[in-house]
Amino acid sequence: MQPWFVYRKCSNRSCDMCIYFLVLFASVCLQVQIKREKALDITSEHLIKAMADQMANEGWRELGYVYLSIDDCWTKKQRDPNGRLEPDPDRFPSGIKALADYVHSRGLKLGIYSDMGNYTCGGYPGTTLDTIKTDAETFSSWEVDMLKFDGCYSNDTEKAIGYPKMSSALNATGRQILYSCSWPAYEGGLPPKVNYTQLGNICNMWRNYGDIQDSWASVLDIIKWYAVNQDVLQPTAGPGHWNDPDMLITGDFGLSYEQSKAQLAIWAILAAPLIMSNDLRTISQEAKDLLQNRLLIYINQDSLGIQGRQIMKVDCLGVWKRELVNGQYAIAVINMGDDGLPRPFTTSLGLLNVTQCPVGYKLYDVFDRNYLGLFNSETTFNLKINPSGVVMLFIQPASVVNHMKRHGSYFG
Known part of the structure; x- marks a missing residue:
């Protein structure tokens, strides 16, 4: 199975192609407290190549993590x-182009980071309005396939000019580069400060909210924010x-x-990009099995591209629903309670408004x-x-015949 989404046709983005929206995210940010010699081992082209090998050899690539x-x-x-960005020569001695070549040789794509501002969030050279064209051309010459464009150290006016300008500059290179924008996250994620119609025309994906932290409290905060603001956010998402x-x-x-x-x-109900933030060399088998769940990926990558919604809240239970192709649906019932108790939930397809097929x-x-x-x-059926x-x-x-025979691999 090859999960995919089709880019939306649009006037000023290179959109006419298919792309996998399952992403492995390998951070190479050097923390001040890490000794230099340790950082060289952790944050280097060696790490990126090791992750590429893991993705190619451990089944990630075939599932769509590309x-x-x-x-x-x-x-x-x-x-x-000449005003061009350069990689750190100690950690990336071969350069980004050579690294991209290696990643491509493993059947994968390489993403890179920059920031619409004087500095990146980590204090490295940012992309200012006068260097956007140069940086887009640099990334294209290195054959990079994705750009995450952050927004530290810039003001609202600069962002309003810079994010569309980078979109145009990437298009002008002639290379198809997935464009991930952090702009709405810096503007509170909601209208009127955020114009989602404009974002849909210039960006392929965008961060709406603050950075996730490695905690359940952070995950739950994001889930609740998406639920509260779903009437605004849900219509903005779709293919591309x-x-x-x-x-x-x-x-x-x-x-x-x-x-x-x-x-x-x-995240699957939200049709969100699946961006892992882990070390594939040391990931547990339990976590790997979750991330490689074929049916979950099938749901996430559904070609209709309709973002799901929270359709009801019953005490501490949130019930989420997503419409899929061929009259299919996904339902997720999440326990948001903090009392450590399992919760029963009794419902029916009628109560979930899944009634279109008369034979069940x-x-x-x-x-x-x-x-x-x-x-x-x-x-009725009972869940715990x-x-x-x-x-x-x-x-x-x-009415869909022999589903398990045709798609049994989803459960493999």
Whole structure:
């Protein structure tokens, strides 16, 4: 299976292609407190190549995880005499073009980071209004495939000019580069300060909210913000232009197994880019199995590209629903309580407004990988939602024949 989304046709972005929106995110930001010799091992082209090998050899690439993205702090502290960005020669001695060649040789794509401002968030040279064209041409010459464009150390006026200008500059290079914008996150994520119609025309994905932290509290804060503001956010997403609630922290340290499932489920319902933030050399098998869940990826990458919504809240339970192709649906019931208790939830397809197929629907548990049976609209079923956990259902019309035979690999 090859999950994919098609770029939206638009007037001033290079959009006419297919792209995988499952991304591996490898941070190369040098922290002040890390000794230099240790940093050379952690934040280097060696790390990026090692991640590329893991993605190619451990089944990630075939599932759609094809972008390997470098974050902040990869440059020298000064531009070269011609005003061009240069990689740190100690950590990237071969240069970014050679690194891109290696990543491409593994069947993957390379992403890079810059900032619309005087400095990056880590204090390295930013992209100012007068260097946008130069930087776009530099990234293109290195054959980079994605740009994350941050927004530290700039004002509202500069951002309003700079983000559209970078979009045009990337297009002008002739290279198709996925453009990830952080602009709305710096403007509170909501209209009137954020113009989502404009964003949809210039960016392929955008951060709406603050940085995720490696904690359940942070994940829950983002989920609640998306629920409260879904009437504004949900219509803005679609093929080629996506809301980005930030990275997946499954495989790091801050989430339990149940909490990891909950983040993955809601990100899939939100049609969010799946951007991992972990070390694939040391990730647990448990986390790997979650991130490589084929049915979850199928739901996330559904070609309709409709972002899901929270359709009801029952005490501490949030019920989310996403419409999929061929009359299919995904439902996620998340336990947001803080009392450590599992919660029962009784419902029916009728109550979930899944009634279009008169012969009923087949239900599957996404994480338990079980077929639950055939249900009509009136039949009730009982779920138990673990503390800070989720139950996610895949719902398919019974009129679709031999689903398990045709798509049994989703549960493999």
